[in-house]
Amino acid sequence: MRAALAAAIRAMALLAVAAMLIGSTEAAKKYLFKTCAQSSFCRRGRAYADAAEAAGADWHPPYAVDPASVQLRQGVLSGTVVKTAVDADGAAVGVKLPFQLVFLESGAVRFLIEEDRPKSAPKRYDEAVRWAISGDLGATAAVEDVTTAADTAAGVRRLRFGPGWTAVVELATVRVTFERDGAAQVVLNERGLLAVEHWRPRGPGPAFGGEDTTDMWEESFGGKQDSKPNGPEAVAVDVTFPGYGHVYGIPEHADRFALRSTRGGEGNHDEPYRLYNVDIFEYEVDSPMAMYGAIPFMQAQRAGSAVGVFWANAAETWIDIVHGADGTRTHWLSEAGLVDVFVMLGPDATSLYQQYGALTGYAELPPLYSLGYHQCRWNYQNERDVLEVDAGFDRHEIPYDVIWLDIDYTDSRKYFTWEQSAFPTPERMMAALDERRRKLVAIIDPHIKKEAGYGVYEDMTKAGLAVATADGGEYNGWCWPGESAWIDTLAPAAVEYWKRLFRPGAFAGRAHNLAIWNDMNEPSVFDGPEGSAPRDARHYGGWEHRAVHNLYGMTFHNATVQALNAREPRQRPFVLTRAFFAGSQRVGPMWTGDNQATWDYLRVATPMLLSSSVAGYGFVGADVGGFFGNPEHELWARWYQAGAFYPFFRGHAHIESKRREPWLAGEPYTGIIRDAIRLRYQLLPSLYTAFHRASFDGSPILRPLFMLAPANDAALAIDDQFFFGETGLLVKPVVDPGVTETDVYVPDDEVYYGYPDRTVYRGVGNHRVPAGLDTIPMLARGGHIFTRRDRYRRSTALMAHDPLTLVVSVDAAGNAGGALYMDDGETHGHTKGAYLHRFFMFSSQDNILRSRSVRPSTAASRAFDKTIDTVRVERVIVVGFDLGRLKAGQTTVETFQDKKSWSSHISVTPAADGRASMIVVRDPKVLITADWSIEF
Structure with missing residues (x-):
């Protein structure tokens, strides 16, 4: 009895914390998330960059390519970067870092640095590309070595690989310059900020002379301890875009489309842009803070030219940007994984999006209904409520295609169940919607309630398909259902199990007009560090969560799409996600999360959607009207006018917001909203044509x-x-x-x-x-x-x-x-x-x-x-x-x-x-x- 009471008290306290987070103000939330100074690897990386800046021409980083190791074979330049370090006794130690420069058939070039570790040491995570990349990573044979005698004497290799494209590799500095028609377009490691925190045994004091080891082995934030069993593993490199004054991409951030400098100054940021998928309620606008998704792709643009880089790393990543008269300098730092950079030389934006799409995949052509208008709120209360809203659209002559159900349609927030008193006959409800060719979306999240007798939890835990703790036990945390476990969708067996849960005759019976919404898949954990899973949690293959954090949401999204694809009769799936990574565009649409009903959030939606669009994710939208709060009527109408052009067009509202069906606005606002929605339907043939083009060449739907x-x-x-x-x-x-x-x-x-x-x-x-x-x-x-x-x-x-x-x-x-x-x-x-x-x-x-x-x-x-x-x-x-x-x-x-x-x-x-x-x-x-x- 005492244990049950304690559990109940803890549950109420955690749900109170969730309610506080939901209702918190913008300024009050920053303390919940790390700054660069509070992230030890970011702090070390920035200090390293500061030291390089201060040293100027006297900067001599400890990395160089061993000239004897270099060879060009079948489109791949390979060799060994040697990091020279000094151990605690003052002895020189050479750390071997194998590298490859791979010239791909698509025209992109891959720069990869790994680490030659002892067999007894844990392996670095090297599978991010398996999830992000769908294209061919094979090298092209069309690479010509044009190294001159003078180049050889200077320690330079010069390779021609495209229409006027050349890669110049300086061995002593590990600098790689990509030229187009003799002019530098992208330079890797120009400032010598390449860094690989190599494996070393845990020990007291500095592992290597003069190195700051603060928080290398353990780290805490917000009262949560990270054990860091593998020690320091951060990687970094600087990327320079000579002559390019504007860079874009690296979603998701609620900021301008053209990314700002991050080293201070008027109108700039003081913090780097952060990529770390988190559940951030009422996110701040004009901020580089982390949000729900992460795509580490950046485009540089100037008049008549476009280039891009993709940083294939799924760990927490920080990106510093400095704009100058001679171009833009960037610095990329990730907590784990590899230095794995893909360079694309355009030469124009359309070609660049084709090259990026050839790597990470193009969006599948969505079902046509998904481009119509979607009506959602947390929560439609019961079957009668759903059908009355459906009838209201017809009564007011407003077209729509999809009505949505949030978490409270379930029995005690147990997914794949229905709250029987409110939704006793879901198939009958869906059949009524289908009479007007409309669809129902139901939310399914990755947290599975830990409850005896709940078949989904019992089957998942019995088969060992949940995310594990650092010591191999089942990881449990708190989310909407209370104490929960998280399905590990990196595991093939977990995906197969997930598919069975959606089979015909199961969750939604045999209704064919069901689509799905994946939320909270960052993953969101109410009592976890920064509201997410511990970094030292374990996934399939023994990989630490820190290394796969940013792609977990995509794996869950992918599992759900596979499940819908397995249903008969086969139809194109529609699954919305909140968390995403590079390659998520192949799977389904996303939205920008928990915005507010204010003019600032309407304003920032357009640059946010443009940022995702140029990073390959074209099927995107923002909650029309704002999720939190109650929009004034003018804002309400203006947001529908904007939303009519969002690739994903959904009105959505918080459970504590007033009802927002369009006819409740009253005239003249209802008429304005009706006209905006009808305009969307009027333009659907052309919109669908744009989605078709995106499916084979990556052209955005919203075009800068x-x-x-x-x-x-x-x-x-x-x-x-x-x-x-x-x-x-x-x-x-x-x-x-x-x-x-x-x-x-x-x-x-x-x-x-x-x-x-x-x-x-x-x-x-x-x-x-x-x-x-x-x-x-x-x-x-x-x-x-x-x-x-x-x-x-x-x-x-x-x-x-x-x-x-x-x-x-x-x-x-x-x-x-x-x-x-x-x-x-x-x-x-x-x-x-x-x-x-x-x-x-x-x-x-x-x-x-x-x-x-x-x-x-x-x-x-x-x-x-x-x-x-x-x-x-x-x-x-x-x-x-x-x-x-x-x-x-x-x-x-x-x-x-x-x-x-x-x-x-x-x-x-x-x-x-x-x-x-x-x-x-x-x-x-x-x-x-x-x-x-x-x-x-």
Whole structure:
């Protein structure tokens, strides 16, 4: 009885702590998370960099390549870096660090340093690439040794490996310079900050002369002790981008898109950017603090050029950035693992994203419904509540596709169960949703309640599938259910077990419209260090948690997706994650976590989503309206206008927030929200086309200005507007109250048209545009053609056979182009050729708009065409066309399809009052599956 009472008291105390964290203010949370000075390896690494800076030309780091060890064989330059150290007795010790410079088929180059340890010593973690990299790591044979006699005399190896690309390796300093056309683009170890904390036996006092060993063997923070059984294992290197003034990426941080300097000064940070997946309630804005996910990819950009580096390390990582007149210097430090750097030389942003995607994988094409609107809160109370909300959308004529359930749908927060009094017939509830082709998302987290009789826990622990303590016992901590264990999804057997829990007839019965939400998978542990798992916990293979921390969330996400993929009938899975790592884009979408209902959080959402987008993770979103608190009505409406362009579009709210179904806003706000959601559905054909492109070349859905205007240096720091997918729409969300007009920056000399009012904007620079509460500032860039569906439907599946509208915005020369991709939106049939892919071209040379197929004709593609052979183009809108090319009084255009021709009626609006001309072709009677032409 006494033990049970003590356990109950502890549970209540921990849940009270959780409640305090949830309700804490921004300033009150910093003490829960480490600074660099409180992280011993970061402190040592920064001190090392400071010593190098102070020494200047007199800096002589103890690392050099043994020239006799170097050899080039089949696209790999290999050898041994020797670290010269002095032991406690003053004797010189040489630590051998094998290295490789691997020139990959993709054009990227891998720089890898390992450690030659005694057999009795624990192995360094070396499996991060197994999880992050999906591409071929084989070397290319197309590497030419162009080392000259002068190079050899100077201890230099020079290798040519691409279109004007050269790698220059300086052996004495372990400096590697990557050049393009003779100019340095990326330099590894330029400042000599390479560091590998080698294995050494534990002993009293300094292990090596003069070395600071403080906290090398044990470390504590917030009253939690880290035993560090493997001793110090940190690795570091500096990466310089000569001539590049802007760097981006390394999500996740609530900060500007263009990353700031981290060594102080006005407008800069004093702390490095930290990558360490943590559950951070109400995260701070304008901060380099760690958040829920970590992608150690950085892009450097200047006018006309882009390069990038990927630091393949899953341990806690800190990154210092210093911008200077001659470029940007960065310093990367990780607590464990290897020095494993992939360098990509672009030369432009599009090529860079292809190279990064070739390494870490491209996003799978998501199910079409997942691009619609999602309605969520913590928590919809019961089946009746769910179905009443569902009916409310229909009653107010607002489309949506997915309704979500948070943790309280479960029985006492035991996953794979239902709270019987509230959800007695979940299959019946899902069947009712399916009548309107809608889906249900249920949350499943990695913490499994430790309770006798709970089959999931008992099966998991019996099979030894849980994360272990440092001494090999089952690790237990506290989370939403109380005392819990965590499934170890690094273990193949754990993944197989997880898959069985989702099998048809189990958790959700045989309902086919169930999707999943993975939350708290950093992992979040209420009583753990920094709210997460102990670093000395153990995973499959004996690996310490410290080495795999940042990829744990991805392994859990991956296990859930595998489980849904194993269900029959096979459909494309949808699984949302909060924690992520490089490669998570292959698995499913993520969102930016627990934001607040304030203007600052609306403002920071755009740069956060851009940062993830350029780091390969395009299917991203932020909670619309803010998770915590209650948005004022203007903010509520503006957030929906912004969210209509988030790749993942979900409204979500905390359990203590007021109900936020869109119709509760009241007029005029409900009407504004309705219009924003309908705009999203209108643009779905073009959005899906953008996702298709991302699935094979990595192009972001939200595109920074430099993707379409790469020559404009002034556009590099702009992060409050973006290009939306394949549409050419330049969007600037309004993120301040009381706005009626705003400046939109036009980044190039192309003509732009107000959308949809056709106001003409020309010339690089800011242009004043209307931005009243019912207006989303958008400009259509000339030269683009995109598709819309203009009929109102209740969900995406009900739009499948609706007609299409083509919007043609001609460029300054009178031309335009665009694409449309379609498939069934649900199955994997597209991988077998069951899809439509068309290209549209409008040429000023002959005034003809053409539609042509750009896919091979196969039995699968022809069969798919038959399923949509009634889908027609009901309208073509041409903006900016030179009406002088029409005949006087012309009211028709000639349409051609299947060797037949006919006249189609047009209406013409001349250019006037600063607005471009417009021609509307009404019902040209052309089919989307056919090749056709319209001659103006």
